């Protein structure tokens with residue numbers, strides 16, 4: 226077995242040693258102490274924590290036929306979700322159908338079809354940042370939410386606090402997060418408890434109630450798209466495509482409903498959180514990289530128009546900032562949902578048993594000085610030349626193997642267009658208090674949980690000139706006209 230700390234008992238193994246808050250920091254310490262592959266026994270489940278990019282690539286990419294399943298999620302997947310959420314599904318026929326549907330709609334070429342809406346929503350984001358910069362976090366969330374909902378159902382989101390689709394999805398995600406806490410429910414370690422009758426299992430009731438609510442709104446949203454298709458008013462969308470191809474994909478209405486919940490569940494917090502980390506980097510390290518970025522933007526784009534997707538190839542330093550943002554603070558800090566192995570295998574002489582939970586700890590993988598010297602310094606220069614790093618991205622933010630993030634092109638297009646435009650239009654730096662003293666930011670103040678995003682922080686966001694502001698306002702006005710098509 227790989228090395229690791231001694232378990233405290235046969236029954237709980239190392240479970241009691243795992244910190245309840247930000248376990249990724251402890252995992253990093255274990256990898257520093259024992260090496261890139263560490264073994265833990267969590268309850269009766271063998272668990273492997275990977276702390277280097279090379280080991281993660283070798284195990285999760287090269288051995289992906291046997292390392293692409295998921296552990297059982299009895300509360301979140303089996304009881305609450307009727308086994309219908311692909312993200313938590315084991316490597317089975319349902320997951321393969323779900324994955325194929327996502328791949329068709331979000332692979333690189335298909336993701337290009339969403340660039341027009343990302344372009345328009347990003348113009349609104351700039352205008353909102355210019356008008357109410359203190360609400361930057363809300364604006365980033367609205368952007369990410371509206372893109373996800375337009376892409377899925379063909380309709381926009383104006384207000385993240387009262388939009389019905391947003392409120393229902395948020396409630397689902399909160400419930401899911403609250404039941405997926407390791408160790409919270411005994412049934413996760415003793416699945417036989419599932420066979421007890423309902424009156425002896427009160428923990429099941431709330432999850433079943435949530436399931437009923439989810440089925441209600443997820444199928445209603447699909448019905449709405451069907452009705453629009455029937456009257457010729459349906460915008461192109463993921464849901465429309467799934468309905469058009471339902472026979473080929475062999476998906477039931479309920480499956481389509483759950484599958485349509487995916488971009489919201491997996492794509493909103495990741496996108497908004499990553500952009501928020503970019504803002505934090507601007508507040509903490511702005512003078513070290515913003516002037517160079519603006520010089521590049523001024524030379525390539527000039528002051529009279531916004532950067533576009535077509536400028537991407539000509540903006541190497543902006544691309545480097547995108548990569549550094551994704552590396553510096555990986556939002557899916559534990560590598561997303563853990564993988565699980567479906568066969569015994571060995572890695573560099575270490576035995577990994579079938580049924581192991583495998584965690585690729587992105588905090589440790591991205592924040593080690595062997596691959597990234599001074600890892601907590603935000604330094605886009607790292608990505609200005611090709612380095613010896615496994616995989617196509619030069620970082621590991623989108624995960625690995627058959628579970629690699631299917632939304633990576635959609636997500637990275639959002640990160641690119643907004644970073645390019647924000648740096649084009651605004652000066653960003655530390656905010657000042659009422660006495661004119663700069664307010665420091667804490668680059669470690671991040672949330673706990675499945676995704677880790679910055680805690681609220683103060684930042685100064687001001688237009689670079691009246692000319693830049695005028696272009697931002699004009700572009701937003703035109704965008705509003707074009708986006709009316711998505712309002713109904």
Ligand code: HEM
Pocket residue numbers: 311312313324327331487488489491492493495496499556557560561562563564622623624625626627628629630631632633635636637640
């Ligand atoms: C900056 C944005 C994003 C980041 C950093 C990110 C990161 C990740 C990571 C690390 C994983 C886990 C991969 C693994 O298990 O090895 C993942 C999975 C996933 N992501 Fe993303 N993601 C982003 C945006 C999106 C978007 C916009 C979508 C919308 C379609 C999406 C959909 C998914 C899905 C469905 C999975 C689960 C795949 C599976 O279980 O087979 N992600 N993502």
